[in-house]
Amino acid sequence: MTEAARPPVAAVCDVEPTRPVVVADLCAAAEAMAVRNLRFVTATCLDMGETFDIYYHFADGGVKLENLLVTIPREAELPSITGSYLGAFLVENEMKELFGVNVVDIAIDYNGRLFMTELDQPHPMAKVQSGAAPAVAGE
């Protein structure tokens, strides 16, 4: 990609196909990927201040990568895709804990205790700090 063609500020992935989806369609889009036998690679959360940009990466064979991009307001709920891809539980817990993304209905939910203790700063990766530390998970 040339300098002229490149977006002035980080905007889109420059090498892999990325399809924007709205929150309401996320689970259906993930299910469609599962039906096509695509492998869930991971998700990436970017804190854009007012919103979160969340990419979901899926591998189609060893070479091709397909991405879904969901943009949500900070406080909005993000449905878990663990119904289609159970393997997403770890990265969804990570986004919830480190960024403060309000991911709901995760199949295995650590309630903010994947990496951190109750003494840690809430959401250390978030650029805007809000809310208190998550409650201690009852086990």
Added chain:
Amino acid sequence: MAQRTVIPFGPQHPVLPEPIQLKLTLKDEIVEEALPHIGYVHRGVEKAAERMDYTQNVFLVERICGICSFIHALCYCQGLERLMGLEVPRRAAYLRVIWSELHRLQSHHLWLGLYADAFGFESLFMEFWRCREMLMDIFEKTAGSRVIISACCIGGVRRDISDQHLQETLDTLEALEAAFDKSSDVMLNDYTVKKRTVGKGVLPADKAILLGAAGPVLRASGVEQDARQTGFAAYDELRVEPVVETAGDCYARAKVRIRECRQSLDLVRRAIAGLPDTDIAVRPKGRPNGRTISRVEQPRGELLYFLAANGTQKLDRLRVRTPTFANVAPLVHMLPGCEVADVPVIVLSIDPCISCTER
């Protein structure tokens, strides 16, 4: 009446080089459920990468994992080179393959030793680690250090390998191959080893894909995927066919890694034979801007870096997805139904790297 018990496996356990805890729910001696707990070695590397200069991050990401430090640096540099429009000289691309494959060899040797140790085969453990020392010596000769070799830089590689060291590398690999043949023969054919590994921790292909398995764990379940197929570095010329087994058990995972060792030996030899005579680096100009994904194949599987840059010296975001992070969910699937005595072998079979996982 069967009794249910919950026992903690780890975070400190003889077979675990690094801390992870699995809460095992047992019905008598059979595992019914396994719940992983991590967080013991989380270092905040991704956050640190936002605060450091993008050139300093090369040294930071190398320290995510001591076993495959070079490949972390390669993945990061490759992403930045894409953002900055840099064309890496072909000699540098070939040198990257040589060091990457040597890292794969030493990582697999390390794992084969630990794996033998997990089922109590001490002498086999020592044999594999003795071979591994030969590889560590190659790193010391060619790059100046044994673990964090810091040979990769943005735009190429930091140092060349002399003809003399290339020849010495070939000689060492010949000696290593002879020793490896004997050790791997034991690993694949010994009665007790097979008894402990065949049919244990089975992961079918459909589950491997749905649970997002990576690397040898994925390929041992019959899924033909290897990030080297994307042709990064010089793999576009040095073609790689994924090593695949179909049984999906612990034995198949060991077999994949043993076959990958032979493949790496072949790749290093081919890369040395075809090493082009060009510069080894280009000087980066400007600053990175945009978002990109960089993928490479680590010894443990596919490594993905997501980079978001904004034209300044510091990155907006660096996301690192390591293969063990992907293989935790498949591990949770493998354990239910196994005997508690097989848990260490099954856990080791994914080649867990917890420092990578937590970053």
